Amino acid sequence: MQFLLVLLTILIGSVLFPIALSEPQSENQNHEFGHWTMPRTEHGRPDFQGYWFFGSRTPLQRPSILGDKQTYTIEEVGELEQEMRERLARQDEPLDPNRGAPEKGGRIGQEADDTFLGHYIEPKLHPVNGNYRTSVIIDPPSGLIPRREGFLDYNAKIRAAGLNDTDGPEGQPLSGRCLIFGAAIPSLTPMMMNPNLQIVQTENYLMIMTEMIHDARIIRINREHFSHDYPRWMGDAVASWEGDTLVVHSKNFRPEQSSSRSIIISTEFEVIERYALVSENETEMRNTRDSIFDR
Numbered sequence: 435m436q437f438l439l440v441l442l443t444i445l446i447g448s449v450l451f452p453i454a455l456s457e458p459q460s461e462n463q464n465h466e467f468g469h470w471t472m473p474r475t476e477h478g479r480p481d482f483q484g485y486w487f488f489g490s491r492t493p494l495q496r497p498s499i500l501g502d503k504q505t506y507t508i509e510e511v512g513e514l515e516q517e518m519r520e521r522l523a524r525q526d527e528p529l530d531p532n533r534g535a536p537e538k539g540g541r542i543g544q545e546a547d548d549t550f551l552g553h554y555i556e557p558k559l560h561p562v563n564g565n566y567r568t569s570v571i572i573d574p575p576s577g578l579i580p581r582r583e584g585f586l587d588y589n590a591k592i593r594a595a596g597l598n599d600t601d602g603p604e605g606q607p608l609s610g611r612c613l614i615f616g617a618a619i620p621s622l623t624p625m626m627m628n629p630n631l632q633i634v635q636t637e638n639y640l641m642i643m644t645e646m647i648h649d650a651r652i653i654r655i656n657r658e659h660f661s662h663d664y665p666r667w668m669g670d671a672v673a674s675w676e677g678d679t680l681v682v683h684s685k686n687f688r689p690e691q692s693s694s695r696s697i698i699i700s701t702e703f704e705v706i707e708r709y710a711l712v713s714e715n716e717t718e719m720r721n722t723r724d725s726i727f728d729r
Contacts, residue, residue, distance in 0.1 A: 472711050480678050480711045482633045489629025490560040496569035496577025506566040511559050518557030587698045588689035615646045617696035618687045653682055682707040
């Protein structure tokens, strides 16, 4: 299986936030590692085409109980994966048909939904550069997104205006309406459900299609951004080559794509991704720029 590994680095200082895995490879770097030689297209560029898996149980943000702990030991990984397997096994256990009604005011769970999702959840942490990360975000050291205090995204604003879940489709999340799933760019963070994508590449275009809701993202290579600035689903994406690294710059995202479950964005959200092949796996380095962050 080919793995698309994602680490999110938020480097703040010049209001630039990289989402990174490893350093991009230079043009003159030797790409032969053991028995592996970098595949190339008929145009001489690195060939990213194929099917990739980008799922991992590594959370986007680090649990606060871990503090600045950035990696797990092999023993800790084994314990965590065993806990996940046991939790999934409990979800798959049949419910007691003779159980009574819940207590008044008590919590009503979603056991059926949990069991359904259990078929999609792989109880596994995937290493990046040999390390088992405690969060996708690797900088700042806290592993947390430093969101600006008082910022309200699109969804918070419509809630403040009085729109709720029962007021119509606009009150429902985009995923529930099957418009788009996950972050502003679906493969921006590891996904729990159907975390697979396909890359198709030509000399002038690169297409990334995620399995979940089948979002096809078209990236134009060696082109300029559109002259108009109206927002688009997954943004306006253009790319250029820096040696053997494909650098993708996306902006003008639809504000509805802000997601409290992944990354909250503003209308000024931009992301820079760097794609580089390092073995049979693909590594990415992404930089995000947004006014909602406070550092």
